[in-house]
Amino acid sequence: MSYDLIDIALAFGKIAVIFMVILLLAAYLVLAERVLLGRIQERFGPNRVGPFGLLQPIADGIKMLVKEDVKPAGADKWLFYLAPAMAAIPAIMIVSLIPFGAPLTFFGRPVGMQVVDLNVGLLLFIGFSSIAVYGVALGGWASNSKYSLLGSVRGLAQLISYEITMGLSLVPVVMLARSFQLSEIVDAQKTGWFILYQPIAFLIFLISIVAECRRIPFDIPEAEGELVAGFHTEYSGLRFGLFFVGEYINIIALGGLAATFFLGGWHGPLLPPVLWFLIKALAFAFLFIWLRGTLPRLRYDQLMHFCWKVLTPVALLNILATGWFILLVGKG
Amino acid sequence: MSIIRDTKGILLGMWTTWKRIFRRPLTIQYPEIKRVPYPRFRARIVLTRDPDGGERCVACYLCSAACPVDCISMQSAEREDGRRYAPWFRINFARCIYCGLCAEACPTMAIQMTPEYEFCTRNIMSLVYEKEDLLIDGCGKSPDYNFYRHAGIGVTQPRGEGLNEEPPLDMRSLQP
Numbered sequence: 001m002s003y004d005l006i007d008i009a010l011a012f013g014k015i016a017v018i019f020m021v022i023l024l025l026a027a028y029l030v031l032a033e034r035v036l037l038g039r040i041q042e043r044f045g046p047n048r049v050g051p052f053g054l055l056q057p058i059a060d061g062i063k064m065l066v067k068e069d070v071k072p073a074g075a076d077k078w079l080f081y082l083a084p085a086m087a088a089i090p091a092i093m094i095v096s097l098i099p100f101g102a103p104l105t106f107f108g109r110p111v112g113m114q115v116v117d118l119n120v121g122l123l124l125f126i127g128f129s130s131i132a133v134y135g136v137a138l139g140g141w142a143s144n145s146k147y148s149l150l151g152s153v154r155g156l157a158q159l160i161s162y163e164i165t166m167g168l169s170l171v172p173v174v175m176l177a178r179s180f181q182l183s184e185i186v187d188a189q190k191t192g193w194f195i196l197y198q199p200i201a202f203l204i205f206l207i208s209i210v211a212e213c214r215r216i217p218f219d220i221p222e223a224e225g226e227l228v229a230g231f232h233t234e235y236s237g238l239r240f241g242l243f244f245v246g247e248y249i250n251i252i253a254l255g256g257l258a259a260t261f262f263l264g265g266w267h268g269p270l271l272p273p274v275l276w277f278l279i280k281a282l283a284f285a286f287l288f289i290w291l292r293g294t295l296p297r298l299r300y301d302q303l304m305h306f307c308w309k310v311l312t313p314v315a316l317l318n319i320l321a322t323g324w325f326i327l328l329v330g331k332g
Numbered sequence: 333m334s335i336i337r338d339t340k341g342i343l344l345g346m347w348t349t350w351k352r353i354f355r356r357p358l359t360i361q362y363p364e365i366k367r368v369p370y371p372r373f374r375a376r377i378v379l380t381r382d383p384d385g386g387e388r389c390v391a392c393y394l395c396s397a398a399c400p401v402d403c404i405s406m407q408s409a410e411r412e413d414g415r416r417y418a419p420w421f422r423i424n425f426a427r428c429i430y431c432g433l434c435a436e437a438c439p440t441m442a443i444q445m446t447p448e449y450e451f452c453t454r455n456i457m458s459l460v461y462e463k464e465d466l467l468i469d470g471c472g473k474s475p476d477y478n479f480y481r482h483a484g485i486g487v488t489q490p491r492g493e494g495l496n497e498e499p500p501l502d503m504r505s506l507q508p
Contacts (some may be wrong), residue, residue, distance in 0.1 A: 038357070039354075039355075041352070294346050294348075
């Protein structure tokens with residue numbers, strides 16, 4: 001397979017469009033979260049900047065840009081500067097794996113609506129979400145602060161544990177789709193979404209991605225009641241902004257992946273595929289915000305207990321049951 | 333089973349927050365909609381006058397002593413007729429906590445709290461109010477109270493001419 005200029009231009013075009021859309025979505029997800037949390041608590045949320053507060057993300061961005069960039073004394077300089085990027089970049093990289101629409105035709109050639117369609121896309125996703133752990137771990141370590149260190153140690157344990165349940169809950173999906181390629185997983189759900197065959201795996205995956213995003217009720221690494229802000233206590237200005245945006249990009253990316261794995265990706269009646277994908281991904285984002293507005297934070301031992309003694313055995317049993325089912329029914 | 337109970341608990345909580353999303357927020361959008369405070373709301377402090385138009389304050393220092401943050405200061409003096417007054421009277425509203433203890437302590441009902449709460453400013457020095465800023469023309473909350481009609485005998489009117497005051501007795505007429 002050879003590439004020419006048009007291919008390269010199309011690839012760059014896709015990257016640019018997806019990058020802008022994701023950043024915009026992440027910025028407005030922050031606003032949506034603040035407004036929704038406000039509504040849950042019977043108040044308005046930000047509504048001062050622009051009509052209905054719609055320019056609030058821009059004001060927030062300007063604030064982040066012009067704030068002083070503080071490096072604590074005794075901090076490990078390079079790691080301290082590197083850690084926010086290590087938290088944000090894997091989140092953006094995950095977005096590049098997600099198919100968000102049916103393949104279109106430009107200049108007489110088929111163009112898949114995703115940046116890269118690798119045959120090991122699912123494995124790459126798990127790999128990237130593991131790399132994101134380094135941002136948390138090194139950010140807390142490099143800050144030279146007890147709160148940051150405690151937060152990153154907790155985060156390390158939590159993220160590694162919940163990655164296992166996340167990976168295990170995806171095994172039945174691979175077994176049903178018979179592929180690691182995300183576009184083929186989506187195609188396998190043309191007739192029936194995997195949530196119908198795998199409700200338990202879906203629930204485990206959902207809990208795991210909430211934990212992966214470090215959201216309430218699993219926000220132990222940044223528990224503001226106990227650790228100030230956890231691993232990003234010492235960060236300010238643009239570097240804090242990078243952590244923050246990375247978290248919200250992660251929400252969108254993991255929501256999109258949950259839609260891809262269990263809700264049939266961009267498949268859906270009547271509406272165009274991209275819209276279906278957006279609706280599903282943002283429904284997960286809404287669920288995340290709703291959970292945050294409802295549930296209290298888990299205790300650390302409860303979190304670990306839940307992961308290792310409940311979710312992991314259930315996920316393993318689910319894999320076994322799925323294997324038996326496929327063997328008996330012969331469904332592939 | 334605890335898993336059923338816990339799931340029920342989570343779902344009930346989610347249902348509660350879901351209902352809250354569609355409720356009207358309770359927030360009053362302040363600069364556009366102004367809440368009307370109750371008449372006894374404690375905000376800006378004023379010095380009132382008695383019904384005859386004279387100052388009520390007798391510079392007794394009780395408000396200053398009652399003030400927990402020491403934001404009231406004054407100087408006392410006496411007029412030629414013996415009536416006490418304050419040549420200067422100062423309240424530092426940058427320190428005032430609007431507790432209302434000064435108004436409770438005042439024996440002449442001169443110092444009173446008003447519901448006017450919108451007088452914040454960027455210049456902190458302009459929050460130091462002098463006597464001419466504090467003094468108002470009305471009587472405030474007790475319109476017909478005049479301290480010197482009840483007490484301060486012999487200062488503003490001859491003995492026996494105050495309200496609820498008996499004329500002075502001729503001691504000798506009481507003798508049996």
